[in-house]
Amino acid sequence: xxxxxxxxxxxxxxxxxxxxxxxxxxxxxxxxxxxxxxxxxxxxxxxxxxxxxxxxxxxxxxxxxxxxxxxxxxxxxxxxxxxxxxxxxxxxxxxxxxxxxxxxxxxxxxxxxxxxxxxxxxxxxxxxxxxxxxxxxxxxxxxxxxxxxxxxxxxxxxxxxxxxxxxxxxxxxxxxxxxxxxxx
Amino acid sequence: xxxxxxxxxxxxxxxxxxxxxxxxxxxxxxxxxxxxxxxxxxxxxxxxxxxxxxxxxxxxxxxxxxxxxxxxxxxxxxxxxxxxxxxxxxxxxxxxxxxxxxxxxxxxxxxxxxxxxxxxxxxxxxxxxxxxxxxxxxxxxxxxxxxxxxxxxxxxxxxxxxxxxxxxxxxxxxxxxxxxxxxxxxxxxxxxxxxxxxxxxxxxxxxxxxxxxxxxxxxxxxxxxxxxxxxxxxxxxxxxxxxxxxxxxxxxxxxxxxxxxxxxxxxxxxxxxxxxxxxxxxxxxxxxxxxxxxxxxxxxxxxxxxxxxxxxxxxxxxxxxxxxxxxxxxxxxxxxxxxxxxxxxxxxxxxxxxxxxxxxxxxxxxxxxxxxxxxxxxxxxxxxxxxxxxxxxxxxxxxxxxxxxxxxxxxxxxxxxxxxxxxxxxxxxxxxxxxxxxxxxxxxxxxxxxxxxxxxxxxxxxxxxxxxxxxxxxxxxxxxxxxxxxxxxxxxxxxxxxxxxxxxxxxxxxxxxxxxxxxxxxxxxxxxxxxxxxxxxxxxxxxxxxxxxxxxxxxxxxxxxxxxxxxxxxxxxxxxxxxxxxxxxxxxxxxxxxxxxxxxxxxxxxxxxxxxxxxxxxxxxxxxxxxxxxxxxxxxxxxxxxxxxxxxxxxxxxxxxxxxxxxxxxxxxxxxxxx
Numbered sequence: 001x002x003x004x005x006x007x008x009x010x011x012x013x014x015x016x017x018x019x020x021x022x023x024x025x026x027x028x029x030x031x032x033x034x035x036x037x038x039x040x041x042x043x044x045x046x047x048x049x050x051x052x053x054x055x056x057x058x059x060x061x062x063x064x065x066x067x068x069x070x071x072x073x074x075x076x077x078x079x080x081x082x083x084x085x086x087x088x089x090x091x092x093x094x095x096x097x098x099x100x101x102x103x104x105x106x107x108x109x110x111x112x113x114x115x116x117x118x119x120x121x122x123x124x125x126x127x128x129x130x131x132x133x134x135x136x137x138x139x140x141x142x143x144x145x146x147x148x149x150x151x152x153x154x155x156x157x158x159x160x161x162x163x164x165x166x167x168x169x170x171x172x173x174x175x176x177x178x179x180x181x182x183x184x
Numbered sequence: 185x186x187x188x189x190x191x192x193x194x195x196x197x198x199x200x201x202x203x204x205x206x207x208x209x210x211x212x213x214x215x216x217x218x219x220x221x222x223x224x225x226x227x228x229x230x231x232x233x234x235x236x237x238x239x240x241x242x243x244x245x246x247x248x249x250x251x252x253x254x255x256x257x258x259x260x261x262x263x264x265x266x267x268x269x270x271x272x273x274x275x276x277x278x279x280x281x282x283x284x285x286x287x288x289x290x291x292x293x294x295x296x297x298x299x300x301x302x303x304x305x306x307x308x309x310x311x312x313x314x315x316x317x318x319x320x321x322x323x324x325x326x327x328x329x330x331x332x333x334x335x336x337x338x339x340x341x342x343x344x345x346x347x348x349x350x351x352x353x354x355x356x357x358x359x360x361x362x363x364x365x366x367x368x369x370x371x372x373x374x375x376x377x378x379x380x381x382x383x384x385x386x387x388x389x390x391x392x393x394x395x396x397x398x399x400x401x402x403x404x405x406x407x408x409x410x411x412x413x414x415x416x417x418x419x420x421x422x423x424x425x426x427x428x429x430x431x432x433x434x435x436x437x438x439x440x441x442x443x444x445x446x447x448x449x450x451x452x453x454x455x456x457x458x459x460x461x462x463x464x465x466x467x468x469x470x471x472x473x474x475x476x477x478x479x480x481x482x483x484x485x486x487x488x489x490x491x492x493x494x495x496x497x498x499x500x501x502x503x504x505x506x507x508x509x510x511x512x513x514x515x516x517x518x519x520x521x522x523x524x525x526x527x528x529x530x531x532x533x534x535x536x537x538x539x540x541x542x543x544x545x546x547x548x549x550x551x552x553x554x555x556x557x558x559x560x561x562x563x564x565x566x567x568x569x570x571x572x573x574x575x576x577x578x579x580x581x582x583x584x585x586x587x588x589x590x591x592x593x594x595x596x597x598x599x600x601x602x603x604x605x606x607x608x609x610x611x612x613x614x615x616x617x618x619x620x621x622x623x624x625x626x627x628x629x630x631x632x633x634x635x636x637x638x639x640x641x642x643x644x645x646x647x648x649x650x651x652x653x654x655x656x657x658x659x660x661x662x663x664x665x666x667x668x669x670x671x672x673x674x675x676x677x678x679x680x681x682x683x684x685x686x687x688x689x690x691x692x693x694x695x696x697x698x699x700x701x702x703x704x705x706x707x708x709x710x711x712x713x714x715x716x717x718x719x720x721x722x723x724x725x726x727x728x729x730x731x732x733x734x735x736x737x738x739x740x741x742x743x744x745x746x747x748x749x750x751x752x753x754x755x756x757x758x759x760x761x762x763x764x765x766x767x768x769x770x771x772x773x774x775x776x777x778x779x780x781x782x783x784x785x786x787x788x789x790x791x792x793x794x795x796x797x798x799x800x801x802x803x804x805x806x807x808x809x810x811x812x813x814x815x816x817x818x819x820x821x822x823x824x825x826x827x828x829x830x831x832x833x834x835x836x837x838x839x840x841x842x843x844x845x846x847x848x849x850x851x852x853x854x855x856x857x858x859x
Contacts, residue, residue: 031210118202137199151536
């Protein structure tokens with residue numbers, strides 16, 4: 001079944017078709033929510049809310065358009081809305097220990113170091129910048145989809161992403177410098 | 185790659201690798217669907233269908249008395265809306281040609297033109313889907329997907345769903361018929377006398393007629409609103425009877441331009457007084473006092489916060505289009521040094537469309553305004569809270585700017601606080617030195633809360649306007665008009681008239697029922713008094729009875745009028761006084777200023793109509809005769825004013841008022857003769 005077929009069937013009220021969409025996109029939604037909110041409980045709640053809203057609004061969805069950006073947008077709106085109404089308790093992901101019980105080859109260790117650096121640098125970005133990076137490189141939205149999702153013009157989305165990457169680079173460079181200094 | 189140089193490609197690659205690696209840690213709980221499934225409700229019926237049902241529900245004319253074609257159109261629309269896959273197409277078609285309008289036109293079709301009314305048996309309205317598709321389904325557009333096919337066989341026969349839909353139509357129709365039986369207007373076939381649903385107004389009793397010897401002082405807040413008149417005109421144009429409670433005479437009076445001269449002193453207000461005989465009651469005179477604010481140029485920047493209603497009720501008619509046109513006109517009228525923010529609201533603030541203050545030509549602002557569309561229920565409180573917060577932040581950033589919050593809504597608040605005072609309390613502005621000014625812009629006919637919008641503006645340092653169509657929206661907020669409207673001239677403006685007891689025996693203020701205030705409050709600067717913009721004019725009429733000794737030739741001093749206000753940019757209190765004088769022997773028809781005569785007719789007609797039908801209880805004269813007399817007098821002004829749109833509009837309105845008053849008049853006393 002394609003997304004489009006599933007959507008049409010959802011519009012007829014078929015729950016099984018909606019289940020197909022939920023199973024297909026729940027990981028990307030949950031991951032996005034977790035990366036943005038850094039709180040697993042709240043992330044799950046918001047993903048559920050987003051899917052419920054999508055179900056309620058599915059009759060108004062135009063078949064033929066991609067489902068993922070639409071549902072991601074619903075999710076992001078919910079998260080932003082929540083963020084504006086209260087301060088969210090977070091569990092810093094960067095402090096979660098990566099699995100280390102499996103022996104790794106040297107290149108894997110280097111990659112692991114990169115990922116650790118990335119994780120720490122991501123954690124230091126502003127929520128806006130972390131949001132565009134998560135949506136672009138984790139949720140894999142195109143830049144136009146990203147723009148639509150966060151409700152800004154295409155040019156603004158491009159420049160925000162560019163600035164986010166620039167800041168991430170600064171953070172990574174600072175990390176590396178810090179390590180060098182420390183080593184020296 | 186653990187080095188100190190990261191190219192763009194390195195970062196992008198590392199990000200993708202990073203996210204791929206942590207993906208397993210970011211997986212959703214396995215049982216997500218199970219916990220979700222129990223919460224799923226049936227998806228919403230399509231918006232178009234809901235609108236149709238609501239429209240039929242509101243109709244006072246039963247479906248069965250529509251013409252056959254009208255009934256068929258309603259039935260076909262209903263079926264199309266729920267036909268599989270066709271809903272969105274039809275909803276689009278309906279947006280282009282709103283079904284309410286079509287149905288309303290059918291409902292209002294004069295009976296004499298509907299001689300061929302056919303009683304359509306309800307059960308025959310059921311049209312099988314195949315027939316509908318053959319007859320009425322528009323051909324799919326090339327870019328749109330083909331009709332979906334259900335994969336599963338054994339689904340409920342589609343026609344069953346169709347029949348359910350028609351059953352709903354029938355149910356609603358029967359309800360409408362039941363209501364119709366209770367509606368006398370329908371029994372006579374009067375097509376244009378229905379009252380739009382859910383339109384609360386507040387009835388304010390007319391002021392008494394105090395004796396000057398005991399009560400010589402009259403104190404009131406000025407008022408530059410004219411919404412009551414604009415609403416009545418919109419109602420009448422759509423064939424509705426004007427609701428007497430909606431008539432606030434001062435807003436009718438102030439809807440017109442009496443062409444007062446600017447203040448001769450070059451500052452403050454021009455205060456102009458005139459007197460002429462009452463046209464309908466011998467021995468009484470009318471005194472008109474006009475206040476004309478000076479026109480000033482002020483380059484102070486503006487912080488404008490648009491608070492736009494995107495709730496479901498805005499889906500009716502062209503409300504959203506009007507609000508969008510008004511918002512865009514305001515944006516285009518702003519200067520480069522002004523700032524504008526947008527808040528859209530339904531049951532909550534639509535955060536993704538919220539734009540904080542930025543330049544008027546910002547694409548984000550344009551985009552937010554363009555995306556205004558109706559959604560769910562209405563939370564005026566939450567949106568005004570956010571509007572006030574944003575406006576306050578902008579005020580703190582730019583202390584030299586004037587601050588406007590422009591609320592565009594039909595006033596149908598149904599989430600959180602729905603009472604104007606509770607809403608204002610919640611969004612209270614505590615900085616009186618540079619106040620936030622709340623302008624309310626009303627749109628819509630049915631489902632319209634005049635009371636809420638009027639009170640919000642009155643107690644929110646602002647003013648209230650009604651917009652009937654997109655052209656009016658653009659004209660009202662054209663650059664020239666906006667420059668005037670957005671330049672505050674006088675805040676907390678109130679007037680006090682002290683009549684001379686030796687000359688005036690009795691006095692009565694016409695209108696201003698909810699603007700009259702205690703005499704003691706005149707000395708106080710209060711938020712609920714009127715905010716007057718640059719160049720604005722406002723007028724009050726009094727009905728007076730004079731002592732016989734006062735009648736003579738030449739100007740007679742009737743009393744004094746004093747005005748007080750707060751200067752917006754300095755916060756200083758100012759005052760101004762003038763004598764109320766005029767020739768009390770001026771007969772109505774011999775007055776030299778036709779605009780004075782016109783204003784008097786407007787004032788008296790609004791005043792008479794606002795108390796219908798209670799006027800008949802225990803009163804010894806017939807307001808319909810008075811209204812007819814006023815209409816005749818208005819006719820005598822055609823030569824001098826007939827070229828004005830304002831004259832033509834009011835003539836039309838007065839004609840309708842006369843019809844209503846006659847229809848409501850009690851049967852005449854039996855003569856005693858056999859027929």
